[in-house]
Amino acid sequence: MVSETTKTITQIKKRKESSNQPTTRLQRRSTGEGLSIGDVAKRAGVSVQTLHFYESKGLIVSSRNAGNQRRFHGNMLRRVAIIKSAQKLGLSLNEISEAFASLPKTKSPTTKQWQQMSKGWREKLQNKIDSLIALRDQLDSCIGCGCLSIKSCSLRNPDDSASNDGVGAVFLK
Amino acid sequence: MVSETTKTITQIKKRKESSNQPTTRLQRRSTGEGLSIGDVAKRAGVSVQTLHFYESKGLIVSSRNAGNQRRFHGNMLRRVAIIKSAQKLGLSLNEISEAFASLPKTKSPTTKQWQQMSKGWREKLQNKIDSLIALRDQLDSCIGCGCLSIKSCSLRNPDDSASNDGVGAVFLK
DNA sequence: GTAAAACCTATAGTTAACTATAGGTCAAGA
DNA sequence: TCTTGACCTATAGTTAACTATAGGTTTTAC
DSSP: OOOGGGSOHHHHHHHHHSOOOOOOHHHHHHHTOOBOHHHHHHHHTSOHHHHHHHHHTTSSOOEEOTTSOEEBOTHHHHHHHHHHHHHHTTOOHHHHHHHHHTSOSSSOOOHHHHHHHHHHHHHHHHHHHHHHHHHHHHHHHHHHHTOOOTTTOTTTOSSOOOOOSOOOSGGGO | OOOGGGSOHHHHHHHHHSOOOOOOHHHHHHHTOOBOHHHHHHHHTSOHHHHHHHHHTTSSOOEEOTTSOEEBOTHHHHHHHHHHHHHHTTOOHHHHHHHHHTSOSSSOOOHHHHHHHHHHHHHHHHHHHHHHHHHHHHHHHHHHHTOOOTTTOTTTOSSOOOOOSOOOSGGGO
């Protein structure tokens, strides 16, 4: 056993404040004590370390129980769901973080807030789709001619401001 | 000056084999000695280190001149162009590498080979577009209802085999 | 011929998004 | 009560795709 001094002041304080009644996981859930990190991990389909990581990035928040263990509000499940969805859309955690900035930290977002956020994402998503379609069409034309000239191929050069020194259709031979 | 012994055997051998006539960059280009790494970098719009990196991954190949400097065949410009395009399509260097495996290492690919490769990519691209569109539509329905239930939201659960323990529409309140 | 620019290799650092490990504490159930 | 599993923190490692730096050699341009 380790002495009390190895614990942080916060922990000691919390311990003193709490009455130490054991609760089952079911009780915890129904009494609103919050979800353990393992519960969230299992139900959201991510690893515990990933949740630690998300918390360190400020993407999710938790409180602590008497024993310094994290307790999550149910809406954090939603948060994780949103994170995972947004990643599928190709958004980075930073972008997601920015979107979350507009939402309440601990309470569930209102329908309106959620709609606003998802509308922004819908736009991003639509942009992504548009540019992929453009790329596909360019690729189609390249398949047609069999060429990919540095200078003239639109697949390569939609936004390319690289060297201009007269390569020409060198690959067309 | 550093003694001959600091050089590799290969370098010494090469040096002995070569007559040391200076050539200008223009001469090099026209005599077919090949492009320097700087030329390729400038004309392909990537950094010299990136080319080193690509070479170390086997994505491009080069020979060496008498002084141990890389000389690239013109078709490596095309390679780099292809790499950059494919990355825009969301392909990893590994995937690109695999695609290249079917192409001749040093010679220019034939039109047919190139077409075959780009057709494969077109398919990948189309798949990507399709799944983004599906995601967008799911997001639309979520915007409509304002919900993102862990259990029922199709945005979250298209392929989700995570925990099943009865969360239900907990966020719908 | 000489100085500057371009090369060379090798190594280390960077960002994103995690995953793994160590060493210790807390909680749940038999 | 006691064992086992879940937690805790902190640190290190991983992969992808590069970027940066150091210290030395070659080429080019004047």
